[in-house]
């Protein structure tokens with residue numbers, strides 16, 4: 398039984414999908430979990446504490462000010478005596494409360510008082526899901542390390558409307574719970590890993606900047622894959638248009654110098670992976686005012702200076718992590734350049750990807766696209782990985798990091 402002796406505190410919110418919580422309780426218990434339930438007042442409009450109690454075979458907690466419950470177990474113990482808290486369905490209202498630190502009923506107070514990980518399964522009308530307030534709350538919750546399962550796309554139970562917002566099916570939620578609680582799947586538990594991702598923006602003046610085509614998709618996917626293996630991941634991200642990965646602490650920066658400072662502040666770490674496409678150069682002086690186009694004067698001459706080399710800085714740092722991995726985006730002489738980089742920068746591995754137009758990878762190419770083909774260059778040789786989705790590259794690289802940090806493979810140093 399995959400969840401033997403695991404204690405799940407299930408918080409049932411007041412949405413139409415509350416009926417699916419009954420099946421979820423059954424599925425979790427089938428796998429050996431002990432399920433204790435808290436229901437919001439609204440949840441009791443949809444399913445009764447009697448049904449929830451019968452399926453969980455336990456007392457159901459509904460009231461923060463119930464003197465008997467508070468005497469018997471108390472809301473603080475309730476929030477701590479669990480291996481994981483699951484909120485299903487997570488209503489728009491519960492998400493807003495969680496994101497803003499409200500504690501005005503038993504469910505929200507338990508969520509504020511807990512020291513355990515929290516998994517939410519949102520369920521709501523598509524308009525509520527896409528509302529800017531819910532988007533903001535979701536980003537806040539992700540930043541707080543709250544894990545998410547679903548929602549999916551489908552027909553809404555009550556209205557026949559179709560769209561995003563349908564709660565994940567009970568078995569999907571069970572799989573997410575198993576993923577979060579199975580220690581065997583967490584080979585990076587206790588490892589602190591710093592990852593950089595995205596481009597940097599180097600200002601020319603207050604409105605213009607030098608940038609590159611990096612989307613952050615590969616770096617963010619790697620951060621998420623490492624977190625899924627249990628690592629304590631700190632992501633330093635340049636300006637990107639994608640969400641921060643769940644369960645990862647993210648620091649947002651703009652320039653190469655800010656990225657270097659943020660990375661150094663996060664050391665010591667067990668590993669550092671430099672995926673960001675850091676600008677090699679910046680302008681010597683960023684103009685304080687917008688540079689004007691003056692008739693007859695021609696274009697301004699931009700004086701460039703070199704940016705700090707973050708990989709080399711950390712590769713030779715007094716707090717150098719045991720494992721340092723750099724990415725080399727090259728358009729020519731891929732392997733020769735990657736091998737030279739390995740030595741020069743004090744890295745253990747270089748992940749070399751060909752970002753040239755001739756790389757054969759679909760529209761948009763590697764930078765900004767969804768697929769990647771990489772070679773892993775170490776001092777002992779080169780391993781070619783076939784073309785795959787960036788998420789798959791991330792999973793494979795996270796597994797390699799786990800292998801290296803567990804000492805099952807030499808560091809190459």
Ligand SMILES: Cc1cc2nc3c(=O)[nH]c(=O)nc-3n(C[C@H](O)[C@H](O)[C@H](O)COP(=O)(O)O)c2cc1C
Nearest residue numbers: 410411412413414437439440488489490491520521
């Ligand atoms: C029939 C009906 C269905 C509802 N379904 C949802 C839903 O699926 N998701 C949601 O966020 N709110 C839904 N609501 C609104 C919530 O019940 C309401 O926001 C409530 O305050 C949530 O309380 P809670 O977050 O404490 O459980 C529904 C309301 C009604 C009357």
